[in-house]
């Protein structure tokens with residue numbers, strides 16, 4: 374469905390616009406936003422020189438100069454002080470995410486940084502680029518869901534971009550059925566949402582006998598139904614999306630599995646310093662040569678040091694998806710080449726983690742540490 378073309382986006386404030394449907398999604402990353410903040414002000418020294426130049430040749434007294442100086446200074450913007458910066462209402466943190474305000478990704482960003490300013494983006498890649506281009510300080514992106522599995526696109530983007538994982542956020546989304554005010558559940562012919570939200574609400578949607586329509590994000594679905602006045606369409610989205618887009622909540626907590634959790638990664642331009650005083654996780658990606666038992670050997674470097682693995686994911690290597698091996702006895706075989714992503718429960722500040730990676734490096738054909746970060750233990 375042409376949801377994107379129906380939505381209008383422009384630069385402006387994203388979260389102080391609860392009544393309208395126009396939000397500042399990051400779209401064209403080559404253009405700085407109108408409300409771009411320029412930190413660093415004028416130089417007092419320059420002002421003195423220009424005052425002096427203006428009076429060149431005149432017999433100027435010191436009092437004249439200082440009067441002129443104070444007049445010029447008062448008309449200039451005040452430079453930022455430490456006090457101004459520490460009093461910033463959003464703690465000065467801007468977090469990019471994919472979707473519209475009211476999406477679960479934004480909720481995850483606000484869970485990690487309650488006072489942050491959120492930066493909605495059209496695509497996952499835009500959220501990465503927003504951080505790389507300093508439009509945002511960090512990005513919060515979903516990486517896996519307890520019922521739907523991995524979000525492969527973000528695994529691929531982690532490798533393509535140079536951001537570091539600095540945190541994780543676990544969110545148990547509360548899915549709600551929303552519709553325009555006055556519309557009853559029995560009147561709905563279709564329900565729009567992100568595929569994961571639709572799949573997670575299967576029992577209720579089957580009971581209602583509605584058609585399901587996939588859209589990019591849950592809040593985008595709410596915005597679409599609201600702005601087009603669709604009385605035959607419901608939405609699975611958050612209570613916050615209902616409030617923002619002026620929809621009614623017809624049913625709350627409609628998820629089939631109340632333990633459904635989405636794990637998000639927090640990405641930044643710089644890594645954080647690994648510590649040992651609390652539980653840390655490390656995420657890596659590596660490649661191996663073809664051969665019997667190579668993956669077994671790679672996993673053994675962790676098992677030997679009693680390091681618990683929490684996730685393993687394999688993705689095809691896009692640049693060389695097939696490897697052709699000629700064997701005089703068996704003929705020609707074609708192998709897929711894979712990247713292996715592993716999360717393990719140890720900090721890079723621990724010798725056992727350093728030794729495990731040193732060991733893996735002896736035979737891995739490529740190895741990159743994606744980040745070492747505190748584990749989210751809130752759920």
Ligand SMILES: O=C(O)C(=O)C[C@]1(C(=O)O)C=C[C@@H](O)C=C1
Nearest residue numbers: 476477478515567569590591635
């Ligand atoms: O559509 C949203 O609201 C999102 O934040 C995305 C997303 C996902 O990618 O799985 C995040 C959590 C929920 O499971 C549903 C959707």
